[in-house]
Amino acid sequence: MKALVFDVFGTVxxxxxxxxxxxxxxxxAIGRTDLDPFALADAWRRRYQPAMEECRSxxxxxxxxxxxxxxxxxxxLADHGITGADPQDLDALNLAWxxxxxxxxxxxxxxxxxxxxxxxxxxxxxxxxxANMAKRARIPWDAVLGAEPVxxxxxxxxxxxxxxGLLAMRPDEVCLVAAHNGDLRAARxxxxxxxxxxxxxxxxxxxxxxxxxxxxxxxxxxxxxELAAKLEA
Amino acid sequence: MKALVFDVFGTVxxxxxxxxxxxxxxxxAIGRTDLDPFALADAWRRRYQPAMEECRSxxxxxxxxxxxxxxxxxxxLADHGITGADPQDLDALNLAWxxxxxxxxxxxxxxxxxxxxxxxxxxxxxxxxxANMAKRARIPWDAVLGAEPVxxxxxxxxxxxxxxGLLAMRPDEVCLVAAHNGDLRAARxxxxxxxxxxxxxxxxxxxxxxxxxxxxxxxxxxxxxELAAKLEA
Numbered sequence: 150m151k152a153l154v155f156d157v158f159g160t161v162x163x164x165x166x167x168x169x170x171x172x173x174x175x176x177x178a179i180g181r182t183d184l185d186p187f188a189l190a191d192a193w194r195r196r197y198q199p200a201m202e203e204c205r206s207x208x209x210x211x212x213x214x215x216x217x218x219x220x221x222x223x224x225x226l227a228d229h230g231i232t233g234a235d236p237q238d239l240d241a242l243n244l245a246w247x248x249x250x251x252x253x254x255x256x257x258x259x260x261x262x263x264x265x266x267x268x269x270x271x272x273x274x275x276x277x278x279x280a281n282m283a284k285r286a287r288i289p290w291d292a293v294l295g296a297e298p299v300x301x302x303x304x305x306x307x308x309x310x311x312x313x314g315l316l317a318m319r320p321d322e323v324c325l326v327a328a329h330n331g332d333l334r335a336a337r338x339x340x341x342x343x344x345x346x347x348x349x350x351x352x353x354x355x356x357x358x359x360x361x362x363x364x365x366x367x368x369x370x371x372x373x374x375e376l377a378a379k380l381e382a
Numbered sequence: 383m384k385a386l387v388f389d390v391f392g393t394v395x396x397x398x399x400x401x402x403x404x405x406x407x408x409x410x411a412i413g414r415t416d417l418d419p420f421a422l423a424d425a426w427r428r429r430y431q432p433a434m435e436e437c438r439s440x441x442x443x444x445x446x447x448x449x450x451x452x453x454x455x456x457x458x459l460a461d462h463g464i465t466g467a468d469p470q471d472l473d474a475l476n477l478a479w480x481x482x483x484x485x486x487x488x489x490x491x492x493x494x495x496x497x498x499x500x501x502x503x504x505x506x507x508x509x510x511x512x513a514n515m516a517k518r519a520r521i522p523w524d525a526v527l528g529a530e531p532v533x534x535x536x537x538x539x540x541x542x543x544x545x546x547g548l549l550a551m552r553p554d555e556v557c558l559v560a561a562h563n564g565d566l567r568a569a570r571x572x573x574x575x576x577x578x579x580x581x582x583x584x585x586x587x588x589x590x591x592x593x594x595x596x597x598x599x600x601x602x603x604x605x606x607x608e609l610a611a612k613l614e615a
Contacts, residue, residue, distance in 0.1 A: 215550065267517065277550040280525035284500065292513035292526040297548065315530065317448065317510040 150342055150380075152316050153262060154294065156303075156327035157272035157279065159351040161288065162249035165190050171245035175238065184229055187353065192228065196221035201273060201302040211300045213275035219243045246274070247281040251288060252348065258373020259289055265382035269294040271312050271325060273302050292316075304335030313341070326376065330363040337364070344368035346376060383575055383613075385549050386495060387527065389536075389560035390505035390512065392584040394521065395482035398423050404478035408471065417462060420586065425461065429454035434506060434535040444533045446508035452476045479507070480514040484521060485581065491606020492522055498615040502527040504545050504558060506535050525549075537568030546574070559609065563596040570597070577601035579609060 158164045165187065172186040172193075200217040203209040222243055226234060262268060268291050270279050275297040283290050296302050299311035313320045320340030327333050328348040337343050343366040349356055362369050370376035391397045398420065405419040405426075433450040436442040455476055459467060495501060501524050503512050508530040516523050529535050532544035546553045553573030560566050561581040570576050576599040582589055595602050603609035 267513070269513075275550075276525055276527075276531070276548050280500070280502075284524045291517045292509055293524075294509075298509070298531040315509050317508075 150266065150324050151318055151322045152267040152269065153324050153326055153344070154269050154271035154312060154341075156325065156329060156332050157270045157274055157282075157295075158246075158249075159348055160326060160328040160346060161255055161270070162251050162282065162286070163348075163351070164194070164246070164249050165351065165353065167249035168193065168245045171242060171248070175242050178238075179231070179234070181231065189225065189229060191352075193218075193221055193225045196225060197273075205302050205305055211296075211302075213297055214246075214273055215243065215275055215278055218246055244281075247278050248285055249282055251286050252372070254372035254374045256287065256289075258375075258377050261377035262373070262380065262382045263289055263291070265380065267291050267316065269312075269316070271295060271303070271308070273308075303332060306335065306339045309336050309339035309341050324367065326373075329359050333366055334364065337366075342367045344370065344376060346370050346372060383499065383557050384551055384555045385500040385502065386557050386559055386577070387502050387504035387545060387574075389558065389562060389565050390503045390507055390515075390528075391479075391482075392581055393559060393561040393579060394488055394503070395484050395515065395519070396581075396584070397427070397479070397482050398584060398586065400482035401426065401478045404475060404481070408475050411471075412464070412467070414464065422458065422462060424585075426451075426454055426458045429458060430506075438535050438538055444529075444535075446530055447479075447506055448476065448508055448511055451479055477514075480511050481518055482515060484519050485605070487605035487607045489520065489522075491608075491610050494610035495606070495613065495615045496522055496524070498613065500524050500549065502545075502549070504528060504536070504541070506541075536565060539568065539572045542569050542572035542574050557600065559606075562592050566599055567597065570599075575600045577603065577609060579603050579605060 155161050168190040169186040172189050176182055176184050176186060200221055204211050222239055259268060270290060272279055272295040274295055276293050279295055280293045294312050294315060296308060298315060299308055301307035313323045321342060324342035324344055325333060325336035326344040326346060328346055333343040333345060345362045345366040347360060349360050368379055370379050388394050401423040402419040405422050409415055409417050409419060433454055437444050455472055492501060503523060505512055505528045507528055509526055512528055513526045527545050527548060529541060531548060532541055534540035546556045557575035557577055558566060558569035559577040559579060561579055566576040566578060578595045578599040580593060582593050601612055603612050
């Protein structure tokens with residue numbers, strides 16, 4: 150194993166709290182504090198997979214996530230009775246996804262892992278999103294990869310295989326680190342190694358999915374610091 | 383100006399000394415210390431533009447620089463009477479381009495510039511090359527861009543324009559920093575801002591080109607530390 154590539158939303162950063170925090174500010178500004186920002190964050194996120202599926206299926210050319218997020222935001226707000234918003238406000242709010250905070254173990258874990266492995270995100274986020282997030286949160290990636298340079302959305306096999314290609318490595322020299330069993334299944338099918346780190350509050354206190362590994366993943370760790378210890382980094 | 387993107391070979395790193403150093407080790411190992419490693423480095427580099435031109439012209443599909451370097455190495459060695467080399471030795475020697483050292487002002491200058499600007503390479507090098515170089519030399523890029531994610535070789539306009547697109551910026555929000563007037567001319571034509579930093583020994587003591595700015599570039603600085611001062615970073 151020479152490189153670790155990371156799922157980002159949920160695995161590296163707590164997207165739900167971060168997006169809800171920025172939605173709360175927006176709702177307050179427009180006088181709609183009757184709405185629950187966490188419910189809106191969940192509703193925004195529910196449109197994520199269907200929007201990417203349009204691209205995966207070929208019904209729509211590959212389109213970067215910032216654009217999909219922006220469209221989904223407008224639809225989600227309309228579903229909650231918010232229309233006619235200032236487009237510049239929505240542009241700014243859309244960048245909530247660039248300003249997410251890592252889980253508490255992430256920076257220490259990555260700094261240890263980086264001594265031994267090449268580290269990069271393998272996220273469906275676009276390059277500007279991932280790079281702005283990393284700059285703000287000081288996430289020490291060695292390169293910013295993901296869906297955009299490979300023009301494919303996980304779990305398409307091309308997303309994993311072309312990423313290994315960009316690194317000039319064989320798939321089995323690359324390990325995907327993710328909090329999602331489905332992502333790991335697709336990575337394993339493509340020939341990558343797999344590491345599972347549970348994030349039991351990604352979806353809030355009542356989370357029912359991805360609480361435990363569902364296959365014998367190559368590594369299972371409770372957080373990134375334990376992952377570094379298990380990988381002797 | 384929100385982002386600075388950098389030419390790498392010559393502007394950020396001293397490719398000639400670095401490649402000659404690794405060639406010297408190889409020539410010593412095969413008992414050919416009669417050959418001048420600097421002359422071989424120059425000969426290797428002379429094949430760089432013609433190889434990319436095959437891709438720019440469309441005669442060959444876009445091919446990453448590691449592959450072009452590897453082909454050029456074999457041809458260059460044959461020109462000097464070295465044939466039948468161990469292919470694994472040549473694979474290793476080809477990675478000399480991943481192991482180049484920055485000029486002495488680079489790291490301090492970039493650490494200052496990074497506080498104010500988004501920093502990325504805009505090099506004809508491929509992602510693995512640039513990322514391995516940055517990891518080894520601790521170059522603090524915010525993202526690793528370049529020819530590979532945009533599938534175009536400078537000075538094609540697409541190389542500059544698509545890079546601004548990946549950053550989600552207008553061309554005039556991006557400034558190319560380069561030691562080469564030709565690169566800056568193409569960047570300006572594409573609408574980017576331009577900064578010239580002379581590297582008067584890139585080609586050795588007798589360098590005759592790119593010793594001074596040939597147009598009124600937006601910024602001219604003697605090195606990256608002065609560049610940071612001029613940009614108030």
